Amino acid sequence: MRPTRPANAPVTLFGPDFPFAYDDWLRHPRGLATLPEAAHGTEVAVVGAGVAGLVAAYELMKLGLRPVLHEASRMGGRLRSQAFEGGQGVIAELGGMRFPASSTAFFHYVNLLGLQTRPFPNPLTPAAGSTVIDLEGQTHYARSLEELPPVFREVAAAWNDALEELGFSGLQQALRERDVPRLKALWNALVPLWDDRTFYDFVAQSAAFSKLSFRHREIFGQVGFGTGGWDSDFPNTLLEILRVVLTGCDENQHLIVGGAQQVPLGLWQHAPASIAHWPTGTTLASLHGGATRPGVTAIHRASDGRIAVTDTWGSERTYPVVLVTCQSWLLTTQIAVQESLFSQKLWMALDRTRYMQSSKTFVMVDRPFWKDVDPATGRDTMSMTLTDRLTRGTYLFDNGPDQPAVLCLSYAWMSDALKMLPHPPEKRVQLALDALRKIYPGVDIASHIVGDPITISWEADPYFLGAFKGALPGHYRYNQRMYGHFMQDGLPAAERGIFLAGDDISFTPAWVEGAVQTALNAVWGIAHQLGGQCPADNPGPGEHYPAIGPIALPD
Template identity: 35%
Template sequence: MSPDPAAPPACDLQPDFPFDYAAHLAGERRLGRLPDSALGAPVAVVGAGGAGLCAAYELLRLGCRPVLYEAESCPDGPGGRRLGGRMHSLRLDPADSAVVELGCMRFPDSARLLFHYADRFGLSTVPFRENYAHPTTPVTVWDVDGQSHRVRTLADLRSRHEGFRRAHTRWLAALERAGLPALRRAVADRDRAQVRRRWSALVRGYEQWTFHRFLRDPEGAGMSEEEARLLATAGIGPAAWDCFFGMGMVDLLRLLLASDGAVLHRFPDGVSALAEQFWACRTTGPGGRGTSLEEVNSGAPHPAVTAIEVPGDPRRGVVVHDADGGRARYAAAVFTPQLDLLETTVRLSAAAGGPDPLGPRLRRAVRSVTYWAAAKTALVLDEPFWEGTDLDGVTLTDRLPRAAYTSDFGPPRGPGGRRAVLDLSFTWSFDAMKIAASSLQERVDAFVRELAAIHPDSAERLRQAAANAPAVTVSWAEEPNFRGIARFSQPGEYRFQYDLFHQCLKDRDGRCPVPGEPANALFLAGDDTSWSPGWLDHALATGINAAWGVMTLLGGRGDPDAPGPGDLLTHPDYRPLPPDELDAP
């Protein structure tokens, strides 16, 4: 939605741990320095998504030899492996300019770490067609209860629908009472003591609340059920959120902090370009020699990991087994895929009778991660036939498609190429599960039927496009190596997120800050371990955390004048709120 110029900006720091990762790596700064004896140390990085690639890239700059493993396949990827994880851009033909973003598709301008790497790699972005973001988005159509409302901005919708205006007014007043605008101002002012105080109060106040409770409870927004339904169907951020009613309110606040008031961007060539640059872009190690992840991995990631043996002595590293029968020992391992895989696909075991690699608290946290389904179905078209119609922008509806987007990628790359994408549907949670068992054709038929009813003037051309254009779809909960697109917590899961975030910030003896956890050379990273899930920027930050932990384990040190994430973990202005303080006044 269009940002209010008078409002504080979206937060570029995660309020649970307000460390400025982008500033820490500004210019050519590295995380620190390894002793000569650790230079060239092999480190296994499992998963070539955002967190894994970022960890591997920073480890390479430190002087390690990061060895990447990846389970996803792609005919055009290096060695038949697909880079990027949820950074999954699909170009059907080399002549197409059109790209279907099957995973990550929009990025708030608050994502300073993401843009640090985009700038480093020479990648540009353009504004994303988000709902109510006029003039980037020519029109947003809000269709609810069989009635369509054509608007340009959120202010238009407020002026034309009294029920929504009442709901939205209550919503803004509730956020003001909760202190969210003041928290944003504290982040913008870099007043970390205020950030810690205000955010801790929000966590204590709402950790047991769902989003729905906040909307309905008199101590929250105090809405009627009808007002809550209208607000959440119209969308109060980058989604139509009644499907998120069961999400923990604290995670909802984190989502708002990162995006509300931000300008959202996209990568014209697809976000997969960022993954490809992490892989191929040459950098220098501490000795000044140029190299790349592609070079140190001999042109391709290793295959899927099937098992990891973790000795109780961190000095003995880890042993990684892969799907091709390979077995190799590393000084450390960084595991970045969905943590569900540690229960279903990847066997994590002790070595030589040592302790379980994850103690009781972290085992409980891994088993308690809540993943959310998401699904997308799109048509790839020769031309943007919707120009000048009510379909030219974003459609939000209470019908099956829930959210539809149109995109024009400009002139094709070659003769016969396609330039336009119509996302027929992008859904989350139970909305995504409704069509999980449907075939691609069944999905297209159902979405086209509903969108044609919402946009009768475009109905015939929409049907023709669906009959002739190629279609693609994904249900992330059905993808074996993902089993959901992202982790979003439910009430009561703060303590699990606290433990997962702290696991990788180990000391030089391999000891984890979580009480009772064994010392070893295994580090967990990825979106699951981030305080703010779903955003690529925060997944990248977990890769930096893991690289810092590995550096420390190998005897490295950061710059005394620029302390790293692990150095500040117990600082009162940075320290995440411990779970045993949740109930404190």
């Protein structure tokens, strides 16, 4: 395989573990695959109506299958946009809210639905306007990195230098060019060296950081660069963080105007321009009579070899194939899954997945008051804020002059999120306001709040049990087992026919592109099992997987 992109091509989520061009596969005029006529209309169960479930169901419908979506909670999964009561469409993004431009398969669907996007107000970006960094009681105001004290620039330079110790520029250039042999060779050499080492170990032992003080590492952990602090990820394997920065997940991010939940909801209602078997105008909504099936409580192999799915109300239906897109812990806590459907090694991977906690607290305010200029300082009244205080990250969302706006008072992960867990919304807001008052002593944030707060702790939701996966050292083997499960020709008959998708199945958890790509893997696997074939000039992930799939480490 020769490079397929120029040297200055943008960074995309192209691998690195499996460098397959999902965006090109989706755009091909001949489509993803064709099925035998006898397979048309076949029912396929899809468990979970998050973005992975909706993408898979939408593409399976286009192939002429009849997806049957089951959802126990809310359609959209962790793309959850909740409107403030009386807020005229003003929303809080409780799950995914910032989407890197490198997520080209996800943006295929964003563009298909005609949704608008704009830059996300991350720290030190033009979209944020201004940023305040508050550490150890000292507050720094800036519009760019250059305006911060030298220690912050030293930390940023050390991070860039540390990445170069891993050959970062060469890796990213191979990724830009989609030079598959070079990218695979470079990445596969790193996997066995770094799978069992933590992110913090890498930072502390790198030549770039080891010559600096502990204070530099502390700043990197508390506020970091790009999307904020990195300390919540310090226990994770370095490989997970390296993927994030290599594929541009932490930069050039966008929000979806009107809310990210429009993507899964839009796919539910969208009539494809090209569709097999079904009449023009068919949508997932029309195939379902307007609503999904109830949640799933059990999955087992029926006596005829098909897979039986039991829903909340005890109704059982059988299917030739089933796609499960919920978080893997639910396969032992919410759904009674017959143990023989997966190998014990795969069960180990599914059970050992570690989920990270996440908490957000939002309020609606009467207007974007933070843009008022303080006459004494000439600065914005309030800014996007990173701090070591309880709030950690505070984000400001402007809907136009004199229009209701949104404050994400606190966005925190792991132990910081757990501090919020026992508290009701009003207490969470008060805790956040108390912290922010110390940063902005002259700003009466509370006087601008209108309506009721909106808050979430994903670990407290029984249908999620956490926000997203965070792979620990030694978990590469588990990820490789889950990700490659869509390749089922070599599996025993008892383990075929049940597929997995979702960001926790991917190598890039917490990023929606991982959910989309694994959904597309499952589409290929289901089509293949039902006798389908990809066009000769548009081979799918299954055709490429044997040659360029993730490296397998020895057990």
